[in-house]
Amino acid sequence: MTLFNIAFTNVRKNFSQFSMYLGSLILSVLIYFTFVSLAYTKSIGVIFEKWGIGGQGVFMAAAIVLILFVAFFVFYSSNYFTRSRKRELGLYSLLGLRKDQIGRIIFYENLMMHVMAVVSGIVIGVFFSKFFSMLLFRIMDLSINGGFTFSVSAILSTLFVFGLILIVTTANGYWIVYRHSMVELFKADVREKNPAKGSLTLSIVGLLLIGFGYFLATRSIEDSIFWTEDFFFSSMLFVLFGVILGTWLVLRFLFPYVVYKLFLRKSFFYNGTNILTLTWLRYRMKKTAGALTMIAGLSATTLTIIGALSSIYTNIISFAENSNPNSYQTAWSTQTQREKIYDVIRESKSHTLVYHDTADVYKGKVIDKVDEDLPAVDQRMDEFSVMGLSDYNRLARKLDNDSQQIKHLEDGEAIFLSPIGRFENKKRAHLWMKDPYTVTFKNNPTKYSLRIKDIYHHAVFNTDMVYSALVVNDRLYQEISQKTMPKHIDIFQVTNEDRAEVLDQKIQQIVGGDPYDYNRELSSFYSNYHMMSTLIGVIMYIGMFMGIVFFAATGSIIYFKQITEAVDERPRFEVLQKLGMSQKEVRTVIAKQVLPVFLIPLILGICHSVAAMIGLSVNILYSVGAPVVVSTTIYTVFFIVYYFVCVNTYTKMVSSGDD
Template structure:
C-alpha cells in the first residue's frame, strides 16, 4: 500500500475527525474568495470609478490584511488538529514508518483537505456571490441589479494563497513529527505538576494596567497631556500593549488565585461535582492564560471593528441626510438656467417638481482672536452666513421635517443651525452661547454683535453650500442687506431625489461641472448622499468581513483547544463513567469546565471594546449607544451558540469514545 493510499484510507474512514478541520478550511476559502471576487467585480468597479473613490484599491489592500488573518486561522486550526493526532502519528512510527514518510502522509492528507476546501469554498462563494454583492449595494444604498460572480482572477488568487498555506501547514506537520520522539508522540500533553496559586500582587498590577489603559484611551486626544505630540506614540503603544499585558496578568494570576480560594473553601469544593471542575481548572491555568488572552484580544478587536464602523456609518449617513435637506441648490443661476432646470425636471418620468424657492445669504467673519493652543473641539466659530427669520420659517414649513418654527427674535439675537446632531451640539453648545459674536460682513464697514440664544440640530439649506448659518430677525437682516453683497441660492425640491441619477446628469450639464463631483455652483442631494454612503458603505462592508474573520479565528482557537483536551481527558471520564457517573452529570462537569474559557474572555473583550468605543465617542463626538448594543448582543449570542456546540462535541467525544 502506497503512502497516498494510507492517507486516502485514513481520511475516508475517519472523515468525522477530519470534517472539523475541513469545515474551518472551507469557511476560510469562502471568506477569502467572496471578498476578492467583490474586488474584481466589474459592476462594483464601475461604481468606484464613477464616484472617484478608488474603492477597488481599498478592497485589494484589505485583502492583504485578510490573507494574514485567514492564514493565522488555518494555521492555528491545522496546528491543533495535528497535535490532537500525536498518538496516531506515534503508531505510524511504531509500525516502522520513517519520519519522512509520516510527513508525506500528513502532506497528502493536507493536500486532499485543501483541494476539497478550495473547490467547495469557491463553489459556495459563487453561489452566494449574488447575496454578498446585494448586501454591499444595500449598505451603499444603491439600487443596482447584481448577479452571480465568476472571476478567474479571484479563483487564481484563492488557489495561490491557499497553496502557500498548504505548504506552511505541511511544514508545521513535519516539524511536529521531527521534533518529537515516538515515546513523546504517544504521551498526552503533560498536566501541570504544581497547580498555580495565583498572585494577588500581580493581579492588582494587571488590573492597574487595564484601568490606566482605559483612562488614556477615553481621554480627549486634543486636551490630554498624554496625547500631546511628545507622548502620542508612547501613549498609543502603552494603551495597546499595556491592556494586553494587563489582560494576561489578570488571566494568569487573578483567575488561578480565585480558583485556589475556591479550592480552600471546602463547603464549595465538596459540593456536587465542583471537586472535578475546580481540580481540572487548577491544573490547566498556566497553559490556558495565553489562549484566553488571545481570545479576549480577538473578541475586543471584533467588537471594536464592527461597533466603530457601525457607529461611524450610522452617524455619517444620518449627517448626510440631515445636512442635505434639499434636492438641488444652485448658486447665482440665470433665468435661462432656471428654465432649463424646469424643463429637465418636467421631462423626467420619475421626478416631479415639488417647489422652487430662493434665498439670499450674507457672509460674515467673526472678529475674535483665535487661540491656536486651544484644542479644535474647544474653539469657537470664525465664520457665519446669515438668513432672515421669515426665510427660515418659510423653508422650514416647506420641508415639513419637524423643523422648529421661530416666532420672534430680538435685534441682537440669533439661532445657529447645526446639522451635526444632538450629541455633538450638546457637547459644544456652551462654546456657541458663552458670549456674543462680533461680525463684520463683506463690503460692509459696520460691525454687528449677535448672541446665539439656541442651537437647532437641523438645517434648511444643504451644508456644502451654506455650512454655518445664523437666523436673525428681519429688521436686522434688511439693514445688513442694504450694505452687503448676498449669495443668491435657488432651491429645487423634487420627488425621489435619492434615485435621481439621470436628472443629476442633466442639471450638472446645465450649471456646469463634472457629474458626481463637488461643485461650487450646484449642491445635489443625490451626489452628496451617495458619495458618502458609497465610501462609508465600503468601509463598513470591509469591517464586517474583518470582524467575521476575527470571530472565526476566535471560535477556531476555542473549538480546537477543547477538542484537543477532550482527547486527553477521555481516560479520566472513562473512569468516572465506570464509577457510575451518568451522561447528564458528565455534561454538567464539562459545561462548568468550558464555561470560564468562554465567559472570562468575553467579559474582558466586551470591556476592552466599550473602552475603545467610548474613546471614539469622546474624540469624534459620535453617538455609540445603538451600534455598541447591537454588535455586542449579536456577538454574545453567537458566542453562546459556540459554547453549547463545544460542550456537546466535548461530551460526545469523552462519553462515546469517538475520535
C-alpha cells in the same frame, strides 16, 4: 498500501474528526474568494471610478490584510489539529514508518483538505456572489442589481494564497513530527505538577494595568497631557501592550486565585460535581492563560472593529441626510436655467416637483481674535452665512422634517443651525454660545455683534453650499441686505431624490460642471449622499469581513483547544462513567469546565471594546451607543451558541455511550 491510500482512508474513516478543520478552511476560502471577487467586479469598479473614491485600491489593500489574518487563522487551526493527533502520529512511527513518510501522510491529508476547501469555497462563493454584491450595494444604498460573479483573477489569487498556506501548514506538520520522539508523540500533554494558587498581588497589578490603559484610551487626544506629541507613541504602546499584559496577569493569577479560594471552601468544593470541575481547572490554569488572553484580545478586536465601523457608518449616513435637506440647490441661476430645470423635472417619469423656493443669504466673517494655541475642537466658528427669520420659518415648514419654528429673536440674537449630531453639539455648545461673535460683511463697514441664543440640530440649506447658517430677526436681516451683496439660492424639491441619478446628470449639464464632482453652483442630495454612503459603505463592508475572520479565528482557537483537551481527558471520563457517572452528569461537568474559556474572555473582550469605543466617541464626537449595543449583543448570542456547540462536541468525544 501506498502513503496516499493511508491518508485517504484515514480522512474517510475519521471524517468527523477532520470536519471542523475542513469547515475552517472552507470558511477561509469563502471569505477570501468572495472579497477578492468583489474587488475584480467591473460594475463595482465603475462605481468607484464614477465617485472618484479609489475604492478598488481600498479593496486590494484590505485584501492583503485579509490574507495575513486568514493565514494566521488557518495556520492556528492546522497547528492545533495536528497536535491533537500526536498519538496517531506516534502509532505510525510504532508501525515502522519513517518520519519523512509520516510527513508525507500529513501532506496528503492537508492536500485533500485544501482541495476540498478551495473547490467548495469557490463554488459557494460563486453561488452566493450575487447575495454578497447585493449586500454591498445595500450598504452603499445604491439601486443596482448584483449578478453572479465568476472572476478568473479571483480564482487564481485564491489558488495562489491557499497554495502558500498549504506549504506552510505542511511544513509545520513536518516540524512537529521531526521535533518529537515516538515516546513524546504518544504522551498526552502533561498537567502541571503543582496546581496554580494564583497571586493577589500580581492580580492587582494586572487590574491596575488594565485600568490605567482604559484611562488613557478614554482621554481626549486634544486635551490630555498623555497624548501630547512627546508622549503619544509611548501612550499608544502602553494602551496596547499594557492592557494585553494586564489581561494575561488577571487570567494567569486572579482566576487561579479565585479557583483556589473556592477549592478551600469545603461546602462549595464537595457540592455536586464541583470537586471535578475545580480540580480540573486548578491543573489547567497555567496553560489556559495564554489561550484565554488571545481569545479576549480577538473578541475585543472583533467587537471594536464592528462597533466602530457601524457607529461611524450610522453617524455619517445620518449626517449625510441631515446636511442635505434639499433635493437641489443652485446659486446665481438665471431664469433660463430655472426654466430648463423645470422642463427636465416635468419630463422625468420617476420624479415630480414638490416645490420651488428662493432665499438670499449673506456670508459674514468673524473678526474676533482667535487663540491659535487652543486645540481645533476648542476653536470657535470663523465665518457664518446669515439668513432671515421669515425665510427660515417658511423653508422649515416646507421641509416638513420636524424643523423647529422660531417665534421671536431680539436684535443681536441668533439661532445656529447645525446638522451635526446632538452628541457633538452638546460637546461644543458652550464654545459656540459662550461669547457674542463680532461679524463683518464684504463691502459693509458695519460690525455686528451676534450672540447665539440656541442651537437647532437641523438645516434648511444643503451645508456644502451654505455652511454655518445663523438665523437673525428680519429687521437686522434687512439692514444687512441693504449694504451687502447676497448669495441667491434657488431650491428645487423633488420626489424620489435618493434615486435621481439620471435627473442629477441632466440638471448638472444645465448648471455646468462634473456630475460627480464638487460644484459651487449646484448642490445635489443624490450626489452628496451617495458619495458619502459609497465610501463609508465600502469601509463598513471591509470591516464586516474582517470581523467575520476575527470571530472565526476566535472560534477556531476555542474549538481546537477543547478538542485537544477532550482527547486527553477521554480516559478520565471513561473511568468516571464506569464508576457510575451518568451522561447527564458528564455533560454538566464539561459545561462547567468549558464555561470559563468562553465567559471570562468574553467579559474582558467586551470591557476592552467598550473602553475603546468610549475613547472613539470622545475623540470623534459621535454617539456610539446604539450600534455598539446591537453589535455586542449579536456577538454575545453567537458566542453562546458556539459555547453549546463545543459542549456537545466535547461530550460526544468523551462519552462512552452508556447512561
